[in-house]
Amino acid sequence: MTQMKQQRARRATIGREHLWGWVFTGPFAVVFVVFLVVPLGYAFYMSLFSYTQVFGERFTGLANYVRILGDAAFRDGMLLVVMYTVVMVPLQLGLALALALMLDSFKKRFAAISRIVIFLPYAIPAVIGALMWGFMYSKMMGPFTSVFQLFGLSAPEFLSSNGIFGALVNVVTWQWTGYYMVILYSALQSIPSELYESARIDGANEFRIARSIKVPMVSGSLIMCTIFSLIGTLQFFTEPTILRNQAPSVIPSEYTPNMYAQALAFGYNQTNYSATVSFSLGLIVVLFSVAFMRLTHRSSGLGD
Amino acid sequence: MSVQRQRADRVNQVKGNPRVFTYVVLILCCVYFLLPVWWLVVASTKTNGGLFNGAHGSMWFDSTFALWDNLRQLGTYQDGIYWRWILNSFMYALVGGLASTVVSVMAGYGFAKYRFRGKRLYFNIVLGALMIPATALVIPTFLLMSRVNMTDTYWAVLLPLLLNPFGVYLMRVYCSESLPDEMIEAARVDGAGEFRTFLTVSLPIMTPAITTVLLLSVVGAWNNFFLPSVVLTNPNLFPITVGLSQWQVRSSAGSASEQIWNLLTSGAFVSVIPMLLAFIFLQRYWVGGLTAGSVKA
Numbered sequence: 001m002t003q004m005k006q007q008r009a010r011r012a013t014i015g016r017e018h019l020w021g022w023v024f025t026g027p028f029a030v031v032f033v034v035f036l037v038v039p040l041g042y043a044f045y046m047s048l049f050s051y052t053q054v055f056g057e058r059f060t061g062l063a064n065y066v067r068i069l070g071d072a073a074f075r076d077g078m079l080l081v082v083m084y085t086v087v088m089v090p091l092q093l094g095l096a097l098a099l100a101l102m103l104d105s106f107k108k109r110f111a112a113i114s115r116i117v118i119f120l121p122y123a124i125p126a127v128i129g130a131l132m133w134g135f136m137y138s139k140m141m142g143p144f145t146s147v148f149q150l151f152g153l154s155a156p157e158f159l160s161s162n163g164i165f166g167a168l169v170n171v172v173t174w175q176w177t178g179y180y181m182v183i184l185y186s187a188l189q190s191i192p193s194e195l196y197e198s199a200r201i202d203g204a205n206e207f208r209i210a211r212s213i214k215v216p217m218v219s220g221s222l223i224m225c226t227i228f229s230l231i232g233t234l235q236f237f238t239e240p241t242i243l244r245n246q247a248p249s250v251i252p253s254e255y256t257p258n259m260y261a262q263a264l265a266f267g268y269n270q271t272n273y274s275a276t277v278s279f280s281l282g283l284i285v286v287l288f289s290v291a292f293m294r295l296t297h298r299s300s301g302l303g304d
Numbered sequence: 305m306s307v308q309r310q311r312a313d314r315v316n317q318v319k320g321n322p323r324v325f326t327y328v329v330l331i332l333c334c335v336y337f338l339l340p341v342w343w344l345v346v347a348s349t350k351t352n353g354g355l356f357n358g359a360h361g362s363m364w365f366d367s368t369f370a371l372w373d374n375l376r377q378l379g380t381y382q383d384g385i386y387w388r389w390i391l392n393s394f395m396y397a398l399v400g401g402l403a404s405t406v407v408s409v410m411a412g413y414g415f416a417k418y419r420f421r422g423k424r425l426y427f428n429i430v431l432g433a434l435m436i437p438a439t440a441l442v443i444p445t446f447l448l449m450s451r452v453n454m455t456d457t458y459w460a461v462l463l464p465l466l467l468n469p470f471g472v473y474l475m476r477v478y479c480s481e482s483l484p485d486e487m488i489e490a491a492r493v494d495g496a497g498e499f500r501t502f503l504t505v506s507l508p509i510m511t512p513a514i515t516t517v518l519l520l521s522v523v524g525a526w527n528n529f530f531l532p533s534v535v536l537t538n539p540n541l542f543p544i545t546v547g548l549s550q551w552q553v554r555s556s557a558g559s560a561s562e563q564i565w566n567l568l569t570s571g572a573f574v575s576v577i578p579m580l581l582a583f584i585f586l587q588r589y590w591v592g593g594l595t596a597g598s599v600k601a
Contacts (some may be wrong), residue, residue, distance in 0.1 A: 017418050020498045024414025025426070029405045031466040036433060036441060042451075043444035099333065106326050114330040116587060118337050123583035125527040128572045131552060132340040135569070141355055143362045144345070160331065174337065227419040227435075235437040238529050245552045261443045262534065274443055282440030287437040 004245040024061040039277070047276035051212035058271070064276040074277060076283065081256050083167070085233040092173050093225055096100040096180035097218075101210050103181075104188040115185065119178035126175060133171045134159075138246065159247040171239050176232070180225045188214055223296050227289055234285045237262075332363035341576075348374065348573035352566040374570035382563065385539060386571055393526060393575070395458075396543050400465035401522030408468045408517055412475020413506060417488060427476075433469045439530050446534045460535040465525050471517040478513035479506075492582070515589045526579060544575045 022029075050060040068074050099118060103111045121129060136142040137158035144155040158167040191214065199209050215222075237258040244251040244259075253267060256258035257277060264274035343363060349371040351359055358366035378386045414420075415427055445464055449455045483506055491501040507514070529545040536542055542550070548571055555563045 016498075018420040021414050021418030021420025023413045023424060023498075024422075024502075025423075028411035028430075028472060029426070031407055032430070032433070032469075032576045035464050036436070036447060037446035038574045039448050040436075041439050042448050046447060100328075102326050102329065106323075110327070110330065116584060120341070120580070120583070121337060123523065123579045124341075124576050125529065125545050127529050127549055128576055129340070129529075131548065131568070131572055132344050134552075136340055138556075141347075141362055146361050166391055174340070174409055178337065183335075183465065185446055214544075231435065231437050235439040237439055242549060242552065245549070245556050258439050258442075258530070262530075265443055265446070265534075271447060275447060278440050278443040285437045285440065286432075286435045 014243045015046050017081060032072055032098065042280070043275040043279045046272050047279055051270070051272055064273055065280070067273070068276055069282055070220075074257060074280070077254055078281075079259050081234050084165075084172075084236060085230055087165075088172055088233050089226060089229045091169065092177050092229055093180055094224070095173065095177050096203055097184055097215070097222065099177070099181045099189055100184035101214060103185055104214070105206055105210070115182070116164050119182050121175045121177075122179045122182075124175070126238040127242055129175045130171055130239040132222055133167070133174070134243050134246045137167055137243075159243070159250055161250050164247065164250050166242070168236075168239055168243065171243075172233070175239075178231070180229065181223055184221055187218040191217045223293075230292060231285055231289060234288060235281070323382060344569060344573050344576075347569035350566060352563065354567050355569065370566065371570065374566050375574070378567055378571055378574070380420070381567055382539075386547070386567070388540060388576060389542050389544040392576075393543040393545070396461055396465070396528065396532075397522045397526040400462045400525040401518060403462070404466045404468045404521045404525075405472065405518045407466050408471030408521070409475050409507075409510065409514055410502075411472045412477075413479050413502060413510070415472070415476045416479030416483070417485070417506075430469050430472055434473065442531050442534055445531065449535055455535045456538050456541065458541060461528070461532045464523070464531060465528070468517075468521055468524075469486070470597070471521060474517055475513055476519075479510065483509050484515075500591065512589070517585075519586060519589060523579065546569075548572055548575070 047064050048059060048061060049057050051057045052061060103115050124132075136144070139145050139155065142155075144158075148155040156161045195213055195217075196209055199213060204212070235258055236256045240251050240255050241259060244253070244255070253263040257280065261274050261277040261281065264270045264277060346363060346365055347355060349369050350366045351368060351370045351373070354366040354368060354370065355362075358364075360366065378384070406444060415423065441464075446455065449460055454460050487509075489504055490499055491505045492498075496504070511571075526543075528543060528544065529549070532543050533546045533549070536546065539547070539550070551564055551568050551571070555565050555568060
């Protein structure tokens, strides 16, 4: 009796499953199309046109993409964010991993407090993080001038053309290390402790256990974090925009590709070319991510 | 939690004394991560002049304690627009975060528990979308919105927040692993409709993951800067991030009377309090939920 009922219910559900699958995922599909597919499509469409005073807006095919290939501002911006990526991603993740390993093997109340403190900057908007560091870097309002004076030295010029790279690396590291640390820490917590027990019986020390068991076990999370960090850094925008208000001569308006796209759309009223820059940046970031995933030859955890 | 505690005790037994090195490193890290926050706390209590030549340097309180006066000024400067920005931010974060969570939870559940035509391709596209940088969509979204005259409205900020592919991904992973098919099947046999099953059987089990997705989307919306700074020109609609950055521009570039550094510091300080509190009290949800995303890997 129950079995018949069950079978009938099952048959009915399979018939309606297609429908219900789309009912539940439908709202997301709409959002996805309206706020991702359509804007990207529209940006691509716009990038195929150019506006000039003489001719107005007219179809120019891939001319904007030819222009971007020879555009020094875009190329320099792109090279710069790649440099930021090369420096910041290993720095943030190395630090995050080291801290996560420390906290995982050091179970004291102090460790729990440190974990909260290190994660704290994540709760502060990037705008305000950059504002605070901008003040700290300032000669007049920050502490470094007087700290260095104690030793008879003059404070480094953070907001100069030499210092700005390090200054921005520091802001981002401060903001994001804790976030990655917590993800890696969670992954470490989910490793069954029996694995350590047997290694200890075999005489492995803590460092050895960290290197041979813990790190390989969290490599999936590490790769996921790396991809997030990679994507985040290539679209660098908020922090340099805020610091630019303090040091406009050091950070030009086309400092990063995203800043360039904004400047083109607003400062120079070149919406078509701005769309080209946005679209190209998106494409390059996707290529970088895919290349990175190929390179690691591993499931990133973002698989089905 | 208790399992963690047990494990912790066991590890301590094995390891014995904490090492000095770890202590030193952690203390240094805490100092580093708290340094700018402490600067902000101190700076919020200073007058405009005190910020530049305070009696006890930049890392300690000035002889005049001006926090209350600064707060009063925040309430009156430009007709108290500061508090309007705070309210706007709350509204964007709560409404946008909540709506985006509803959309993500439903989609994640649908992907995990139903077989439907086109699902494979659809989900792969969602995964691909995780690679698309959110900010590369900002200018295109703005261009599209100006075409349909939607810029300078609350909707212009709220609607794009609905898009949260990572939330969908997290929910799908969680549903696949922690929500047994048998439970849903049993509810169906009992005659419950699909929506009722979803609401009464599945949702309670999904609560930990939902909390995480909600927290992530609320924080994301609260921190939102690039998009609102592009689609909004009316200061009455600004979230606090855009508002404060405008005050920064005004103070850096403006004449002496427009220099409102004290409002900038006290305003920034007040604005981070709600999220810091939420964050400290909801600690365990962060850690728990972020595991859901990484455990799979």
